[in-house]
Amino acid sequence: MDADVIVAGAGPTGLMLACELALAGARPLVLERRAEPQRDSRALTLHPRSLELLDQRGLLDRFLPLGRTVPGWHFAQLPTRLDFSALDSRHGHTLFIAQARTEALLAERAHELGAEVRYGHEVTALGQDGEGVDVRVRGPRGVEAALRARYAVGCDGGRSRVREAAGIGFPGTDETLTGVLGDVAVIDDDPAVLDAARARGVLVAPLEGGVTRLVMVDPERMRVPSREPVTLEEFRASLVRICGSDCGVAEPRWLSRFGNATRLAEAYRSGRVLLAGDAAHIHFPAAGQGLNTGLQDAMNLGWKLAAAVHGWAPPGLLDTYHSERRPIGRAVTENTEVQTLLAELSLVPRYRRPGAALRALFDELLRMEEVNRELAARVSGLGTSYPPTAPGADPLAGRRMPDIGAAAADTGAARVHALLAGGGFVHLDLAGGAGSEEVSTGWGPRVTAAVTKEGGHPDLEGVKEVLVRPDGHIAWATRTADAAARRGERRTALAGWAGTPS
Ligand SMILES: Cc1cc2nc3c(=O)[nH]c(=O)nc-3n(C[C@H](O)[C@H](O)[C@H](O)COP(=O)(O)OP(=O)(O)OC[C@H]3O[C@@H](n4cnc5c(N)ncnc54)[C@H](O)[C@@H]3O)c2cc1C
Incomplete structure (x- = not known):
């Protein structure tokens, strides 16, 4: 091999x-x-769940200095922003950082x-x-x-x-x-000009090295196939059509067309x-x-x-990649289709008025806290939850593990997400000493045994033990008070997720 x-x-x-x-x-x-x-x-964004994952691997400190944090994000370019800070995460913001x-x-x-x-x-x-x-x-x-x-x-x-x-x-x-993007080295420095462009739906974002990115969908050019190259003349003409000025763009570094x-x-x-x-x-x-x-x-x-x-993969573990991630892929493709339709309807002459009314209605809905939180959870990735694999599983199974304080022997880490840095499972004992030794001796380096005295997180009320997967989702949780019964549950969960004891 x-x-x-x-x-x-x-x-x-x-x-x-x-x-x-x-x-x-x-x-x-x-x-x-x-x-x-x-x-x-x-791409220019790392959304909250990606930031959490990087944090779980001890990598986030490399990314933060090279990007710019943005408190919320948009849905379908509607004026009311998604409020990521209202979500349960240390990383309630997007990091604006170039894909390169x-x-x-x-x-x-x-x-x-x-x-x-x-x-x-x-x-x-x-x-x-x-x-x-x-x-x-x-x-x-x-x-x-x-x-x-x-x-x-x-x-x-x-x-x-x-x-x-x-x-x-x-x-x-x-x-x-299709839409077009342009990374330009020269642009009008009058903020009023760029604000006017933003108000007309043009995305304007400063990149590194004095370059500015503009992204737009021009109703008169939106049926041009993405394989057709973009010229500076076309880019300027689209800006003039959309916002009445070409924003002084010159010296393009990259012009590109992309489709839906x-x-x-x-x-x-x-x-x-x-x-x-x-x-x-x-x-x-x-x-x-x-x-x-x-x-x-x-x-x-x-x-x-x-x-x-x-x-050591337990039977069926690798298949859960398809069963867990494909529904997420479907949900993302669907929410992008909704966003695209919301944008397109207001651009097509036949639907311009009802399309604008639909956008206004959606914007109003986004001002409702619960709606905003739901869409923010979806776009940020923080809402991602996987279906439980065992019948009768605790409702926490499959959900993201909250980043509460916790400690394990031989590591300086003081919170659960930091304990995931080595890429293994974490068994978290919230009941006071139960099972840590068995976990350490039986599942050795695959599972880190950790303890916490920190109740207080609403999701964990009444929970005695949690097994956290290497990707930060909860494999198993129990509220069983009887220590002997819990031991049986724990062994089954460990074998079902982390394989036979090493
Ligand atoms: C205009 C635009 C803006 C975007 N903005 C964002 C954003 O802000 N946030 C976001 O999350 N996403 C954004 N995206 C999407 C994002 O860029 C992609 O989803 C992302 O690049 C996918 O990463 P990937 O590694 O899966 O695939 P790619 O980035 O496509 O990488 C695939 C790699 O495989 C290589 N490859 C292809 N064929 C072969 C082969 N046969 N053998 C070996 N190598 C091969 C390619 O050269 C390439 O390097 C944007 C996309 C566009 C078009």
Whole structure:
């Protein structure tokens, strides 16, 4: 075997997955078609759940200084903002950071953990048998080679070669609407001009190095196919049409057109081949969710795949990647379709008036605390919860573990999320000494035994023990007061999630 897992694509999803696999002791090999790392940045956001995940791996401090925190975000570009700070998280904000920066930081981390990333290596074909996956690769000089690994993951974007080679369908709809983006070095410095553009629905955002990004959907150009290049003349003309001025834009660094093609992979797993990120789901970049969803896919998949590689994965664990993440992919594709429709209706002459009224109504709804919190939970990723796998499970099973104070032997960490930095499970004892020793001796380095005296979190009222998965979701929780009964439950939960005792 050339690697435990071959990862096709060194975008954010592939790099995050490489970090997760390497952290868990598996040997990933990342193959990237591009000759070198990406310089242009499509995405600019890391939403709260992604920030939590980075925090859980001790990486957030690398990202924060390179970005800018933004307290809330938009839904369908409506004036009332989603209030992320109202959600239960230490990270109630978006981090505005260029995708190229995110990729560079993840590549740095992957390298530190010993993962190999080969640029200029394109996956061209793939086949699998009961023991592994054969991957054909075209190298930098066009020479084809064959590699073999136990598993392969397609993180190779919307046109995924891996998905196609694995015969996984990608049903959905072709693009019907496109928008344009421009990163420009020169722009009018009169704030009133840019405020006027914003008021007309143009997204205006400062990037690094004095560059400004503008993003818009021009009703007169929104049916132009995304494959058609954007010229500066077209970009200026669209600005004039939308906001009455070309905003003085000049010296474009990057002009690009993108569309609302929306597709979801039929399966996230076919035998030893899996899909993550844009290879599994594509949609309009409404509210900036694609990269975030890809990172969260990788976080869900990494530890499960490593468990399969190491041979301790309980039966069915790897299949939960599909059953947990595909519904999330569907929910994201659907909310982006809703947002796109809300924007499009007000741009089409036939629906301009009712479309504007619909937007006004949605905006009014967003001012209601409960509605705002629900949509904020969805877009931020903090609302993500997985269905419980065991019948009669505690209602907490599958939900995010709140970041309460906790301590474990041999670590300086003082809160649960920090205890996840090593990439293992955390068993949290809230009942005073129950079971820690058994967890430590039986499940060794796979599970960290921790204690907390901190009740107080409303979700944890009456809870005696919690088993937290490596991705920060709750595997099992119990409120059983009887210590002997709890012991039985605990053993079943540990074996069901963390495998037989080592
Ligand atoms: C205009 C725009 C703005 C966006 N803004 C945001 C935002 O603010 N927030 C957000 O979350 N998302 C945003 N997105 C979406 C986001 O950019 C993508 O969801 C994200 O890049 C997906 O990451 P990925 O790693 O899954 O795929 P990609 O970034 O597409 O990476 C795939 C990688 O695989 C490589 N590859 C392809 N084929 C092969 C092959 N055969 N062999 C080897 N390598 C291969 C590619 O070269 C590429 O490097 C935006 C998208 C657009 C178009």
